Structures are given as C-alpha cells and as structure tokens.
Amino acid sequence: MLFERTKLIRFHHCDPAGIVFYPQYLILCNEIVEDWFEYGIGVGFGPLHTELRRGVPMRRLEADFTAPGRIGEELVFTLQVLQIGRTSLQIEIIARQGDTVCFTARQVLVWADLKGPRAIEIDDEWRARFSRYLMR
Numbered sequence: 001m002l003f004e005r006t007k008l009i010r011f012h013h014c015d016p017a018g019i020v021f022y023p024q025y026l027i028l029c030n031e032i033v034e035d036w037f038e039y040g041i042g043v044g045f046g047p048l049h050t051e052l053r054r055g056v057p058m059r060r061l062e063a064d065f066t067a068p069g070r071i072g073e074e075l076v077f078t079l080q081v082l083q084i085g086r087t088s089l090q091i092e093i094i095a096r097q098g099d100t101v102c103f104t105a106r107q108v109l110v111w112a113d114l115k116g117p118r119a120i121e122i123d124d125e126w127r128a129r130f131s132r133y134l135m136r
Contacts, residue, residue, distance in 0.1 A: 001080075001133050002079065002080050003036045003040040003079040003080070004077065004079075005031075005032055005076075005077050006074050007028055007031070007074070007077055008073075009069050009070060009072065009073045009075060011071060012024075013028070013071070019068040019069060019070055020068065020069040020070075020102070020103075022065055025065070025103050026061075026105075028077065028095070029077075029093050032079050032093055033056065033079070033109070036133075037056075040079075040132075040133065041130070042129065049114060053113060053115050054112065054113065055112045055114050056110065057112055057117075058109055058110075059108040059110050060107065060108035061105060061106075061108075062106045062107075063103070064104045064105075066101050067100050067102045068102065069095065069102045069103065073097050075102060076095070077093060077096075078093070078094050079091055079092070079093050079133065080092055080133055080134075081130055081133045081134045082106070082134075082135050083134075084122065084127060087111055087120060088108050088109060088110045088122075089108070089111070089122070089130055090106060090107070090109075091106070091109060092104065092107075093107070111126065
C-alpha cells in the first residue's frame with residue numbers, strides 16, 4: 001500500500017525562479033513522514049515523541065531531482081516502505097506533478113528510544129504497522 005498526500009507548492013518553498021528550492025524538498029519529506037505516522041500508522045509525532053519516547057531519526061538519504069516543481073502546483077507525494085530491518089526501515093518518497101516525477105528520496109530511518117537516544121529493535125506491533133506500507 002502507498003501512503004499519499006498532496007502538497008501545494010507555496011512561495012516559501014521556491015527560489016527566485018519560482019521552482020522548489022532543493023532543501024525544501026527535504027522539509028516536505030519530513031512533513032510526509034509526520035503525516036504518514038499520524039494518518040497511516042495511527043500515532044502522531046507529538047505522542048510518539050513525548051509519550052512513547054520514540055523517534056525516527058534519519059541515518060541515510062539519497063535524493064534525485066528530476067524535474068522542477070513550480071509555485072502554485074500541487075505535487076502528489078507517495079511514501080512506501082522498501083525494507084524493514086532489525087532497528088531501521090528504508091522508505092521511498094516520490095513527488096509527482098501529473099505523470100512527471102519531480103523528486104525521489106530514499107531514506108533509512110532508525111527506530112530510536114529517545115531516552116538514550118539509541119537505536120532499538122522494532123517490535124512486532126510496530127513491524128506490523130510499518131509492514132502495511134511494505135512494497136510487495
């Protein structure tokens with residue numbers, strides 16, 4: 001299953017040419033991960049961090065910028081899980097404008113205990129939640 005969200009490209013996302021300034025894609029990716037936790041996984045970042053004391057810091061990031069996203073466009077972002085390891089998961093986020101892929105990111109997120117902070121094993125409950133979005 002894919003998690004999907006549409007994001008309007010606003011002025012603050014863009015450089016003077018009116019195209020998405022590349023660091024803004026990383027901010028948008030973080031928003032997608034937060035949305036995924038809230039609406040897909042069922043636990044928002046607030047409770048995840050403050051009550052459960054868990055987090056998903058990024059260990060690795062690969063990004064491809066393949067077409068410009070422009071001010072006023074709506075980009076459709078999809079997120080899927082590529083792999084679930086013992087203490088981390090690899091996700092892929094793709095931003096499209098229509099049929100055109102504008103941006104692709106592959107990230108490794110660490111399942112972390114914020115009391116440490118340190119990586120911890122993904123237990124069966126969380127593995128099941130993440131697995132619903134596993135690419136098959």
